[in-house]
Amino acid sequence: MTALDAVSIITAKRDGGELSDAQIHWVVDGFTRGTVADEQMSALAMAIVWRGMTRREIAAWTAAMIDSGQRMDLTGLPRPTVDKHSTGGVGDKITLPLAPVVAACGATVPQLSGRGLGHTGGTLDKLESIPGWRADVPVSRMRDILADPRLGAVVCAAGADLAPADRRLYALRDVTGTVESIPLIASSIMSKKIAEGTAALLLDVKVGSGAFMKTLDEARELATAMVELGTDAGVRTVALLTAMDTPLGRTAGNAMEVAESVEVLAGGGPADVVELTLTLAREMVALAGLDTDPADVLADGRAMDRWRAMVRAQGGDPEAALPAAKHTETVLATTDGVLSRLDAYGVGIAAWRLGAGRARQGDPVQLGAGVVMHAKPGDAVTAGQPLLTMHTDTPEAFAGAAAALDDAVTIAPTTAEPIPLILGRVGC
Ligand code: URA
Numbered sequence: 001m002t003a004l005d006a007v008s009i010i011t012a013k014r015d016g017g018e019l020s021d022a023q024i025h026w027v028v029d030g031f032t033r034g035t036v037a038d039e040q041m042s043a044l045a046m047a048i049v050w051r052g053m054t055r056r057e058i059a060a061w062t063a064a065m066i067d068s069g070q071r072m073d074l075t076g077l078p079r080p081t082v083d084k085h086s087t088g089g090v091g092d093k094i095t096l097p098l099a100p101v102v103a104a105c106g107a108t109v110p111q112l113s114g115r116g117l118g119h120t121g122g123t124l125d126k127l128e129s130i131p132g133w134r135a136d137v138p139v140s141r142m143r144d145i146l147a148d149p150r151l152g153a154v155v156c157a158a159g160a161d162l163a164p165a166d167r168r169l170y171a172l173r174d175v176t177g178t179v180e181s182i183p184l185i186a187s188s189i190m191s192k193k194i195a196e197g198t199a200a201l202l203l204d205v206k207v208g209s210g211a212f213m214k215t216l217d218e219a220r221e222l223a224t225a226m227v228e229l230g231t232d233a234g235v236r237t238v239a240l241l242t243a244m245d246t247p248l249g250r251t252a253g254n255a256m257e258v259a260e261s262v263e264v265l266a267g268g269g270p271a272d273v274v275e276l277t278l279t280l281a282r283e284m285v286a287l288a289g290l291d292t293d294p295a296d297v298l299a300d301g302r303a304m305d306r307w308r309a310m311v312r313a314q315g316g317d318p319e320a321a322l323p324a325a326k327h328t329e330t331v332l333a334t335t336d337g338v339l340s341r342l343d344a345y346g347v348g349i350a351a352w353r354l355g356a357g358r359a360r361q362g363d364p365v366q367l368g369a370g371v372v373m374h375a376k377p378g379d380a381v382t383a384g385q386p387l388l389t390m391h392t393d394t395p396e397a398f399a400g401a402a403a404a405l406d407d408a409v410t411i412a413p414t415t416a417e418p419i420p421l422i423l424g425r426v427g428c
Pocket residue numbers: 087088170179184185186188189
């Protein structure tokens with residue numbers, strides 16, 4: 001075999017070539033060990049953004065990222081494992097009510113989650129607003145929680161040895177404009193999910209202004225790539241394509257999204273959050289081979305009991321008051337009419353500018369910051385009524401956040417057709 005080197009791999013992809021399995025393994029392994037430099041991996045990532053990858057290349061890239069670390073072993077647990085992954089959106093707090101609902105239906109939910117970056121929120125940041133709650137759970141404790149019939153679900157950070165190549169590559173992509181690539185996103189997500197060892201996986205692929213994928217065609221292509229990777233690795237995988245032009249629910253911000261999730265578990269909450277939670281839960285329960293109706297465990301309080309037990313198992317106090325921001329400012333409707341557009345990206349940027357999100361990995365977030373939405377698309381509004389309330393500890397952030405919200409709102413004379421929440425499905 002001829003010797004491999006980073007420059008010829010970069011130029012091969014730059015010129016539209018197909019990389020061999022050996023080249024892919026060599027470059028991912030070298031990058032993980034530090035012998036392929038960050039600038040070389042950045043150049044290769046940019047070449048992949050422009051030239052794409054074949055199905056075989058994506059599979060080899062994913063396998064190389066899995067091989068960069070350890071696989072978790074979730075075999076031998078008493079109930080079937082099923083996980084959910086969302087490609088990320090604004091106000092997407094669905095994991096919080098979903099994990100206890102699915103666990104209460106009899107499945108085991110190993111939910112390795114991430115932190116927010118840019119305009120999209122992160123499940124771990126949201127849960128960390130619960131006093132005492134800890135995202136770091138050692139693998140042995142994770143197994144104990146999953147095996148416990150009163151718990152059966154854990155939402156925690158992935159260990160450092162789970163697909164470490166992805167951790168390094170994701171940080172690099174984030175600062176080199178190379179996040180938006182279907183092969184790179186699919187392999188990033190699926191390397192972590194396959195290494196985690198779940199038997200079944202539901203993917204929630206977001207489509208719209210607040211998502212990575214802006215069109216249904218792109219989202220379907222990403223969903224298909226991920227379902228193929230999962231299925232080829234022996235993980236029963238289904239993807240739903242769901243709308244992300246408007247934020248989910250009525251809040252975008254860490255503590256306020258926890259409060260909204262608890263409302264859902266208590267039998268209330270916004271209709272779109274309830275609908276998406278139950279739709280995803282039904283898919284997960286079916287993937288796990290069970291037949292309990294998730295609506296029943298939500299209605300009779302079993303999901304809420306599970307939530308409280310899960311929060312306590314990770315050190316949190318489910319009854320404690322959640323953090324609130326020190327300052328608020330409200331945006332009013334400028335005219336009478338119907339709210340015809342509330343743009344997810346604009347609301348996400350506003351929440352981020354208020355301090356709910358981070359600009360760089362490792363930055364702190366403000367747990368109480370965010371945006372409360374008093375009206376959603378389709379609602380009639382009158383001039384002067386409160387539309388959106390901004391919350392922050394840093395009032396100098398109001399001007400930038402208000403500018404993002406200004407561009408995010410349209411009030412029209414008449415109602416527009418509502419966009420359905422569920423836009424498509426890929427997989428078995
Ligand atoms: N989430 C991931 O884990 N990776 C990506 O590349 C994009 C979203």
